[in-house]
Amino acid sequence: MRRERIDGQDFPDALKLDAARRMRRNPTAAERQAWALLRNRGILGLKFRRQHVLHGFIVDFYCAQLRLVLELDGPPHRRLDQFEYDDARSQRLRTSGYRVLRLRNEQVSHPGVG
Numbered sequence: 001m002r003r004e005r006i007d008g009q010d011f012p013d014a015l016k017l018d019a020a021r022r023m024r025r026n027p028t029a030a031e032r033q034a035w036a037l038l039r040n041r042g043i044l045g046l047k048f049r050r051q052h053v054l055h056g057f058i059v060d061f062y063c064a065q066l067r068l069v070l071e072l073d074g075p076p077h078r079r080l081d082q083f084e085y086d087d088a089r090s091q092r093l094r095t096s097g098y099r100v101l102r103l104r105n106e107q108v109s110h111p112g113v114g
Contacts, residue, residue, distance in 0.1 A: 020051040020058045027051075030072050030105035031060060038070075055096055057089055067098045074105045 027035065031050070038048040038061060052062040054069065061070040071090075076082055090100040 016053045016056065016058060020053050023051040023058065028072070028074060028105065030074065030108040034061065034070070034072060034108050054098070055093060057093070059093075069093055069098050069100045071100065071102045072105055072108060073102055 027050075035050055037043060038046075038050075041047055046063050046065055048070070049062045049064070050060065052059055054062055059069045060072050062068070063070075069090075071086070073086070086102070090102065093100050
């Protein structure tokens with residue numbers, strides 16, 4: 001018997017879930033700093049999830065209440081091919097009704113920069 005989700009979406013595949021778990025165990029410095037602020041409803045009482053699988057993508061942080069995806073971009077995201085992929089991915093999430101906010105790691109590490 002196949003379980004069904006309340007929202008009608010497909011369950012994420014096991015490989016994506018395993019990858020998200022590994023990413024949660026080994027966050028970047030910027031992800032650690034951001035999570036220190038976001039966890040336990042630290043920002044405006046909003047609940048965030050980290051390394052969450054959404055529409056087949058692993059997003060850095062997700063707030064279901066606001067349908068907000070927060071992505072932190074380090075040096076690999078500055079390559080043209082990665083930039084184009086990230087842009088297409090953000091567009092796909094936006095067309096699915098999510099707000100996508102992308103920040104450079106430096107903006108998390110040094111809030112006054114950028």
